[in-house]
Amino acid sequence: MAAPGAVRWGVAGCGWVARDFVLPALAAAGNCSVAALLDPDPAALRAASSGFPEAAAHAEPGPFLETPGLDAVYVATPNHRHAAVVEAAARAGKHVMCEKPMAATLADAEEMVDACRSAGVTYGTAFDQRFHAAHQRLRALISSGALGVVCSARVHYACWLPPGWAEDNWRADPQRAGGGAFMDLAPHGLDLVQYLLGEELRMVRCLAQRRVFDYPVEDGAALVGLTEGGVLVSQHVSYNTPEHYPRRTLEVSGTEALALASDTLGQTAGGRLDVIRAADGHRERVDIPPEEDRPPFLAQVEAFSAALRGDPEAFPFPAERDLHTMGLLATAMKDAHDFLERSVT
């Protein structure tokens, strides 16, 4: 039940992520309510509306943005539509939380941030991994020095995405998605390691492959990066890793201990975080009580809404930080694609 003063949200794009994660999070959050829904697809709009009969349902952005009392818009459209929706919301004076990647191109992401800045509204990218309890514990362990001098971070985040995965598989269309497995999955890992380590990546390089599927985007990529402080970061993302393989792991290695998270990457709570001591190899599970292990999307919308209601520390992630990550992604992906094109022709 939303408290008085709850942030009144509109959700633009009522597909998979909105239906399964964003809308349930907004419904469960004490400081949020769902005031409006937007989707040009009548079936998607109908399905989302059935759970929120009190929300105004629209196929057009104009009337959606005119919903009385609307405070903020959650943008969950395909990537190439983020920019137009974010800019329209900003012009209408609405705060914005936008799904990752920020946009299909860096130029679009920059325009989005400019639009929000000019309108004086708050912008946040929905990097839900920051809000997973195991990741928050891991960040605290790192900043307390429990791992010693951190030397490296490794992320494996992969899935299986055949050409017919969805009816309208925009993820396999370079124009609409902005890239393939790299564009879809690498933003999570790059943002997460910067969050965990408390420092920025200063360079990222990437190699991509089109190995299994014949769609025109990469189905796998390997990234390597270096942070300002000298931590080596590597990441493997893919659309070509079968479901039953281990494919959601995160490892941070320091001189005193190594932290290993499995099945924490993704949209849901849970998974496991272990710490292995350098001195004797002793391995211990980090106990995360159930009340702390909340769905990351829920913790995220609560935090962003709290920031909108006057507690900026609840969501301390400025748009500039996300633009920095987007810039790293754009440069690394261009190199990877150029190399891939040269090597297959």
Ligand SMILES: NC(=O)c1ccc[n+]([C@@H]2O[C@H](COP(=O)([O-])OP(=O)(O)OC[C@H]3O[C@@H](n4cnc5c(N)ncnc54)[C@H](O)[C@@H]3O)[C@@H](O)[C@H]2O)c1
């Ligand atoms: N954080 C995560 O873990 C996570 C998970 C999945 C998807 N995502 C991101 O969420 C976004 C949506 O992904 P999805 O899997 O839900 O896609 P989807 O295709 O399932 O849903 C997208 C919906 O947006 C609608 N749409 C298209 N253009 C629109 C417009 N101009 N205005 C309003 N609605 C519009 C479509 O009709 C569709 O219903 C993408 O940016 C994706 O990268 C994030």
